[in-house]
Amino acid sequence: MTSDGLTLQGLILKFGILIGIIALATWGVHMIRDALDLQIRPDNEQQVHKAIMIGAMAYIALLAMPFVPGAEIGIALLAGFGAAIAPLIYVCTIAAMMLAFAVGRFLPISALERALRVFRMRRTADLVARAAPLPREERVAMLLEGQSKRVLRLALRYRYVAIAVAMNTPGNSIIGGGGGIMIIAGLSGIFTPLSTFLTVILAVSPVPLAVIFLGLQF
């Protein structure tokens, strides 16, 4: 059985490597957690609280920025404090996504591009500059470059499903990550705030819900 030169043995090998990476990552997270030895005691609870608040603020700000890895802060908080922190991470993720969407929707596109260049976020500014001259629907299609016309048509028709899938797709940092996707969604003007909000609530729920219901089993 071959497909595009990929043999069954090759597929099994790739799957095995993926399992190996996951196992290594699991082991690594446990090592980090043990090394941190984060115990909440009466004498350090206030400091832990401050650290969580600062971490949550940084998480919202970074996650809302395109091409900035913010999800790692959320995973670090989950690894450090366990399932109990999952509701906070979930709420912060929604806040970050809606912040990015609001920036894209309400900030004039030229002002957004200028602001990004001032903050030396060149890649993001370039993304916005590319989106600026395009008609609204093509701005969303820009995120799906390389896809067939059928996929594009389906993505535009079921745009809320498409944005939920894009947010949860591993490696979406190539197209700007969650923050970049939501800024472009806002820029496109074809997403209403309410529907987008409901989409985000559902789209970002898998990880925190899994942690809450299954525990922290990396």
Place this chain on the structure above:
Amino acid sequence: MPQVLQIAAIAIATFGTGAATLSVMNEDIADLAVPEGDWAATGALDGFAFRISGEDLSSGAELKDDIIFRDGTFQSTDCEEYCNFGWSSYQTKEIDGVTHFTTTAICPDAPHTVVWYGTVTGDEVAIDVTWTTRRWYWTNQIPIRVVGKVTPLDTISG
């Protein structure tokens, strides 16, 4: 709808949903369950102080403390270092020559509630404690178990 109102609506929806989500998902942890009985503010332990030691049952950390009973109130010198709990009124009951006591200390500056339940047999005391912190995003509880002996009041500093 004007843009400012739309932004305000998004912000309100986000924070409102966030608050609702946290209040539903944030599982409360009950304070230490103190056995029911004829608890009364007798002041039976007034004038006593105990030097106690034990451990935080969740982390295994060793704890040392001095507790004082005075004028129908109770204070833990160690807890005072972390929050200004002040003096909390305590209640007692007597069963077969053993004095049981309980008190709840509430921190005025942070959401800490510390519930104490102990038994005094002769000069010795055994106590269970829960230190519960109810933050808006989670509830954390530290269970503590300590034992100790009577100590003269003048040996306690702070």
